Amino acid sequence: MKVIIAGGGIGGLVTALCLERAGIEARIFESAAEIRPLGVGINLLPHSVRILTALGLDAQLAATGIETAELIYFNKFGQLIWREPRGRAAGYTWPQYSIHRGRLQMLLYDTVRERLGDGAVQTGCHLDSFVERGAQVEATFVKRVNGRATGEIVAVESGDVLIGADGIHSRVRHHFYPDEKEPQFSGKVLRRGVIEGEPYLTGRSMFMAGYANRKFVAYPIDVAVAARGRSLINWVADVQVGDAYSGTPRDWNRQVEKNVVLPYFDTWHFDWLNIPQLIESAAAIYEFPMIDRDPVERWSFGRVTLLGDAAHPMYPIGSNGASQAILDAPALVEALTTEADVVRALQRYEQERLQPTARIVLSNRQQGPEECMQLVEERAPNGFTNLHDVISPAELEEIAGRYKQIAGFSREALNAKS
Numbered sequence: 001m002k003v004i005i006a007g008g009g010i011g012g013l014v015t016a017l018c019l020e021r022a023g024i025e026a027r028i029f030e031s032a033a034e035i036r037p038l039g040v041g042i043n044l045l046p047h048s049v050r051i052l053t054a055l056g057l058d059a060q061l062a063a064t065g066i067e068t069a070e071l072i073y074f075n076k077f078g079q080l081i082w083r084e085p086r087g088r089a090a091g092y093t094w095p096q097y098s099i100h101r102g103r104l105q106m107l108l109y110d111t112v113r114e115r116l117g118d119g120a121v122q123t124g125c126h127l128d129s130f131v132e133r134g135a136q137v138e139a140t141f142v143k144r145v146n147g148r149a150t151g152e153i154v155a156v157e158s159g160d161v162l163i164g165a166d167g168i169h170s171r172v173r174h175h176f177y178p179d180e181k182e183p184q185f186s187g188k189v190l191r192r193g194v195i196e197g198e199p200y201l202t203g204r205s206m207f208m209a210g211y212a213n214r215k216f217v218a219y220p221i222d223v224a225v226a227a228r229g230r231s232l233i234n235w236v237a238d239v240q241v242g243d244a245y246s247g248t249p250r251d252w253n254r255q256v257e258k259n260v261v262l263p264y265f266d267t268w269h270f271d272w273l274n275i276p277q278l279i280e281s282a283a284a285i286y287e288f289p290m291i292d293r294d295p296v297e298r299w300s301f302g303r304v305t306l307l308g309d310a311a312h313p314m315y316p317i318g319s320n321g322a323s324q325a326i327l328d329a330p331a332l333v334e335a336l337t338t339e340a341d342v343v344r345a346l347q348r349y350e351q352e353r354l355q356p357t358a359r360i361v362l363s364n365r366q367q368g369p370e371e372c373m374q375l376v377e378e379r380a381p382n383g384f385t386n387l388h389d390v391i392s393p394a395e396l397e398e399i400a401g402r403y404k405q406i407a408g409f410s411r412e413a414l415n416a417k418s
Contacts, residue, residue, distance in 0.1 A: 001025065001336065004139050004157050006127040006172060007165035008035055010101075011308025011325030013108035015163060017055050018333040020115050027157060028112070029125040029141050031166070035109050037102025038253075040192045040286070041221040041234025043068065043206065043319035044099060046092040047409045048326040050417065053094060060107050065099030066220045069204035073373050076210045077383045078270030081376050082396050086206070093415045098206060098219040098234070100194075101322070125155050127171045130162055130304065135342075137162040137303045160342055162304045163332070165325075168293065170310035176301055183291035186315065186365075187242040188213075190290055191261045192235065193282030194221070199231040200273045209275075211377035212367055213240035214264055216275055235278050237261050238290070245289070256287050290315055292365070295358035300346035307332065312357035318368040320407055324357055327408070359406050369403040372396055 001024050005012045008030030019026040044052070044065070052061060069089050073081040087096035112120055125141035126149050132138075139162055141155040164172025168183055201207070203226060206219035215238040222232035239261075261279050268275040279285075293313045299306040308325030332349045339345035360368075367374055372391065380390045404410050 001161070001342075002027070002159040003161045003163060003336075004029065004137065004159040005163045005165055006139065007167060007170075007308070007310070008032070008109070008121055008123070009165065009167065009308065009325075010105055010108060010322050011328060012163070012165035013105070013112050014051070014055070014326050015165060015307060015329040015332060016112050016116060016120065017108070018051075018329045019336075020112075021055065022333050022337050024333070024336065026116060026120065027159070028121045029127065029139070029155065029157065030121060030123045031126040031144055033124045035105065035121070035123060037100070037106045039101030039105075040194055041098055041219060042101045042104070042322050043219070044097045044104075044326070045319055045323045045407070045409050046087055046094040046096055047414050048323035049087075049094040049097060050414070051326050051330055054330075055111075057107065057111065060111075061097055061099070062095075062223070064103050064107065064223065065097035066204055066223055066226060068096040068098050068206055068219065069202045070206070072201070072205060072207040073370070074207060074209040074270070075373065075376050075380070075383065076214065076268065078209060078268070078272070079383055079387070081387065081391070082372050082400065084400060090411060091415075092409075092411055096319075098221045100221050100234075104322075122155060127164075127166060128153075130172070130175070132302050132304070133158075135303075136160065160303065161336070161346070163307050164304065164310045165307045166310050168291065168309045168313040170306065172304060173296075173306055173310050176298070176304075177296060180293070180296075183293050183313065185245075186290040186292070187245075188238055188240050188290040189245055190288040190316070191237045191239070191256060191285050192288065193279065193285045194232060194234050195278060195281040195283070196225060196230055196232050197278070197281065199226070199229075200233075203231060208370060208373065209268065209270075210238075210373060212370070212374040214238070215370070215373070216265055216268060218273075218278065233278065235282075237265060237279065239264050253286050253288075256285050258282070258285060260287075261285060292361060295354075295361050298350065299354055300343075300350040303342055303346070305332070305346045305349065311353075312361055314357075314361045315364040317364040317370060318360070318403055318407055320360055320364070323407075324360065328353055328357075356408060363403065363406050369400055372399050
């Protein structure tokens, strides 16, 4: 069997590694002319780390990212709302990692080339069209310049399966849903930066402060910097701007000035961290409009299916974007290796993954586990003296536990897996 993967992001690369482990040939075709370590920080939840560990990448992850010790929610005054251990500190068999997205992608890319060969990843190949011919899928790839397809054909590849792992603006998804609207803009914009500074709290703490329309998130992402007694801090300023946004929902990695971000957080100087100083210290700040798409009723059509952001683009809430793409990969490969018929295998993969990811997409629109911050803001906008006069321990536990069930990383259920 031969599988063609359109897209060399995290989902596509992990899928290729899972296919190789199962003895299935895989070829990746990536639109970008070069795969580079772009992006900022992301989190890998224990259920996705389990998959990467099974692929033999545990040592590399530990040598790169920070093993997250805890997740903490605060209000806009820096008052504690909820604190919970994470990863192995919470009793999971596998850790949670905070890691630079670009470094993770390069780790996966280098591993794919090592295990599958240098020719396994073809860059500069943008999917233009595909057609099923009997028991094969033929995909045509063209050159792209400055984000636009030129029409110049650079590759034509045939295989038993085509996987669309080509992101939120997926060509494969558009083929099956040509009338689908553009991604939905939430009215929120994320401004992100990375700075080296003094460690805060445990030195391995991820925190979120604020409420739904104004939130600040930060976590350390580099174990080598931590070994020097410092912290490489990834921060995210999440603000509801609505119609005041001057960009477009398609803008990504657009750089902005500090004065665009600072006014929203200029008084957020907590006893344990100076947030305005974090913003001031950033060498560059990039903005990311928060967008997603409605869940669709099907991913699999004959010998073609969707994976990752092409299948279930979601708001970056609950640390689930990359993790869910990683979880898609072994589900797909298990279906291909246990079903004799490829078409039935892709349908089985869809049955396993479509509804769980749709629930996460919809839950993230309702703030996911961050709901507790909004409830505290609504009930105590001027702060509180006693948290439990505002929100009960039982309500906090219920919010956190409910999202773990939705996102598929309940500790007991996950630890029961090999």
